[in-house]
Amino acid sequence: MTGAVELTSRALELDRGVFHSWSAQRGLSPMVIAGGSGTEVWDYEGRRYLDFSSQLVNVNIGHGHPRVVEAIQRQAAQLATIGPATANLTRGEAAQRILARAGSGFEKVFFTNGGADANENAIRMARVVTGRDKVLSRYRSYHGNTGAAIAATGDWRRLPNEYSRGHVHFFGPYAYRSEFWSASEEQECERALHHLERVIAAEGPGSIAAILLEGVPGTAGVLVPPRGYLTGVRELCDRHGILLIVDDVMSGFGRTGEWFSWQGERVNPDGIVPDIVTFAKGVNSGYVPVGGVLPSPEVAAHFDDTVFPGGLTYSGHPLAAASIVAAIDAMSEEGIVDGARDIGEHVIGPGLAALADAHDVIGEVRGLGVFWAVELVADRATRDPLPAAAMAELKALLLDRGILPFVQENRVHVVPPCNVRQDEISTFLTALDDALREIV
Numbered sequence: 001m002t003g004a005v006e007l008t009s010r011a012l013e014l015d016r017g018v019f020h021s022w023s024a025q026r027g028l029s030p031m032v033i034a035g036g037s038g039t040e041v042w043d044y045e046g047r048r049y050l051d052f053s054s055q056l057v058n059v060n061i062g063h064g065h066p067r068v069v070e071a072i073q074r075q076a077a078q079l080a081t082i083g084p085a086t087a088n089l090t091r092g093e094a095a096q097r098i099l100a101r102a103g104s105g106f107e108k109v110f111f112t113n114g115g116a117d118a119n120e121n122a123i124r125m126a127r128v129v130t131g132r133d134k135v136l137s138r139y140r141s142y143h144g145n146t147g148a149a150i151a152a153t154g155d156w157r158r159l160p161n162e163y164s165r166g167h168v169h170f171f172g173p174y175a176y177r178s179e180f181w182s183a184s185e186e187q188e189c190e191r192a193l194h195h196l197e198r199v200i201a202a203e204g205p206g207s208i209a210a211i212l213l214e215g216v217p218g219t220a221g222v223l224v225p226p227r228g229y230l231t232g233v234r235e236l237c238d239r240h241g242i243l244l245i246v247d248d249v250m251s252g253f254g255r256t257g258e259w260f261s262w263q264g265e266r267v268n269p270d271g272i273v274p275d276i277v278t279f280a281k282g283v284n285s286g287y288v289p290v291g292g293v294l295p296s297p298e299v300a301a302h303f304d305d306t307v308f309p310g311g312l313t314y315s316g317h318p319l320a321a322a323s324i325v326a327a328i329d330a331m332s333e334e335g336i337v338d339g340a341r342d343i344g345e346h347v348i349g350p351g352l353a354a355l356a357d358a359h360d361v362i363g364e365v366r367g368l369g370v371f372w373a374v375e376l377v378a379d380r381a382t383r384d385p386l387p388a389a390a391m392a393e394l395k396a397l398l399l400d401r402g403i404l405p406f407v408q409e410n411r412v413h414v415v416p417p418c419n420v421r422q423d424e425i426s427t428f429l430t431a432l433d434d435a436l437r438e439i440v
Contacts, residue, residue, distance in 0.1 A: 004044040008032050011044075021145075022157070036063030039417050039424055041404060049399070052416045052428050053406035057218060057371075058281035060254045061327050061336065062417040068287050071326035075318050084111075084315035094321035097328040098283065098292065101259035105273040108300045110293040110308075111316035115249030115280035116144020118291035119212065121310050122276045123148045125295055126210035126243045128309065129302045133165070134203060136196075136242075137212040138172040140220035143247055152212050155220065166209075170199045172217070173226050176364045176375065177383065189226035197236055205240035210276070215261030218250035221411060222373035224366055227269050230262065234272040243299070246274040249291065253282030254331060254418035257341025257369030266368055275299055282418075284327045290320035331418070340418040344369040347422050348414060351429045359436045361386060372414035374432075385410035390439050397435035403428055 011032045020028055034044045039062055042048045054060065061068065075090060082088055095109040112118045123135055137143065139154035150157060151164035171179040173192040180191035200208060211233060217223040237244045251261035258264040262274060276299060280291030314320075331337055344367065352374060356362040363377035376386035376394075395407045406413040412432065416424065 004046065007034070007044040038062045038064070039420050047402075049402050049404040050416070050424055050428060051404045052414060053404050054415050054417050055286065056281070057250050057255065057406065057413070057415045058286040060282035060418045061285040061331060062419055065285070065327070065330060067330045068285065068323050068326040071322040072287060072319050075322035079318050081314075082318055084311065084313070088316065088318055088321070090318050090321040090325065091316040094316070094324040097325055098279070098294070101328070102277065102294055103263070103273075105296060106277070106294045107297050108295060110295070110310075111312075111320070112280070112291040112293065113289050113312055113314055114144070114291040115247075115278065116146040116149045116291075117312065118249065118278035118280055118293050119143045119149040119152065119245075119247055120146045122245045122247075122278050122293045122295075123152070123210065123212065124310050125276060125293065125299055125308070126245060128306070129299055130209040130241065130243060132207055132209035134168055134208045135166060135210050135212055136168050136170060136199065136203070136208060138214075138217065138220075139169045140172060140174060140217055140223065141212075141214055141247075142217075142219040143212065143214075144249075168199065168203055168208075170196050172213070172223070173229055174221070174223050175226065176366075185226040186228075189229045189232070192226075192229065193232040193236070196233065200236060200240060200242075205242070208240065208242050210243040210245050211237055212245045212247060214247045214249075215251040215267060216256055216368075216371060218371070218413075219408060221375070221408075222367045222371055222413060224368060225267060227266075230268050231270040231272055237275075243275040244272075245276040245278065247278050249278055249280045250282075251371065252279045253328075254337040254340045255282055255369055255371045255415075257337065257344055259337060264368070284320065284323040285417075287323045287327070288317070288320040289314075290317065290324065334419065336419045340369045343420065343422065343425070344372070347425050348372055351425060352414065355429065355433055355436070358433070359440070361436060361440050367414070370414075370416055370418050370420060374412045374414065376410050376412070393439050394435055397438055398431055401431035401434065403431045 032043050033041050035042055039051055040048050041051050098109050137152040141154040143149045143152045148164040150161040151167040154169050173188045175185050175188040178188055182188035182191055246262050248260050262268045275296045277294040352365040356365050360380055361376050364375045378384045378386050398405045406415050
């Protein structure tokens with residue numbers, strides 16, 4: 001045990017030299033994680049936690065999957081890095097795996113280092129192709145922390161970072177906290193689309209290059225869009241020559257029980273196809289930083305004879321490509337995507353609904369696949385959010401019970417790896433049940 005304590009102390013001592021994201025630096029005392037496997041992580045002293053955060057909702061295949069680890073090791077021994085101007089077999093195999101899941105609407109992949117620069121380059125493509133400047137995105141959204149991506153973001157993180165031009169925000173559907181005084185999901189959809197149509201008219205349709213939407217807004221609250229909303233946005237884009245970009249960085253690769261969220265009947269019953277799709281996170285479960293952009297054939301064709309004004313040193317990095325190939329093959333052969341859909345429908349959803357029946361502090365449960373949010377309220381009638389102090393207490397109680405949670409504002413996001421087992425979900429539900437009983 002002495003050795004474990006020393007390792008923990010050493011990790012914290014060295015961490016003082018690390019500048020942490022989204023944090024005031026003074027007084028930080030981060031959790032020390034020594035290892036992980038499957039849905040579990042542990043510290044040096046042997047405390048184990050069920051990772052129901054999937055870290056940043058990206059470890060879709062779980063920690064330490066042997067096929068992905070082996071693929072990275074094998075590629076590192078063969079060719080650790082190579083410039084993006086070359087042709088590389090592993091990179092090509094990765095593109096083929098992604099395109100096979102995206103379907104016939106896509107033929108090319110532009111690889112990036114992660115989700116933020118995927119959105120950055122998707123916006124660049126839209127502006128070059130349309131010759132227009134403005135990008136419309138939702139207030140309840142997160143698209144990354146690079147120049148245009150953070151300006152497109154709707155939440156508080158945008159405010160200190162608004163250096164990029166041409167960004168306009170609008171309210172998307174959120175029936176539980178409707179901006180439109182809606183009394184039903186259908187009304188919320190209709191009024192949200194009317195609001196977007198008015199924003200387009202007010203901004204001038206001929207000035208708008210793209211509408212950028214998360215397939216299912218994640219950090220903003222796992223806001224599954226009402227039926228018909230994506231179809232309505234597609235129709236508005238088509239009417240005005242605007243490109244539709246779907247950000248599937250968090251909601252892709254199994255998270256919603258589909259390879260891409262917009263392929264699912266619940267999100268997209270009419271089967272519309274975006275003009276551009278961005279991805280990252282679950283494509284390789286974050287084992288190596290990577291992301292990418294899928295332009296439609298029409299968008300890609302614009303650059304057949306026109307230089308695309310963008311590039312990255314590590315675009316299509318061989319280690320990242322190898323991890324993509326192994327992760328997608330493992331997810332396919334192990335039935336992980338279908339399993340995520342089934343366990344969400346038959347285990348997570350009903351389990352959370354039962355907790356909502358038992359606890360008045362739960363205002364709403366929503367989600368699909370392994371992508372759920374439990375919204376906590378001080379009063380069900382007024383829907384006032386549960387105060388921050390109570391949420392901090394709840395997070396501490398879950399950690400005490402061996403659960404690593406994803407707590408955001410007044411919500412617990414239930415976002416385990418896609419291959420989570422039923423008994424692990426039961427352990428989580430019991431821990432959440434017990435913790436909720438303690439805070440009220």
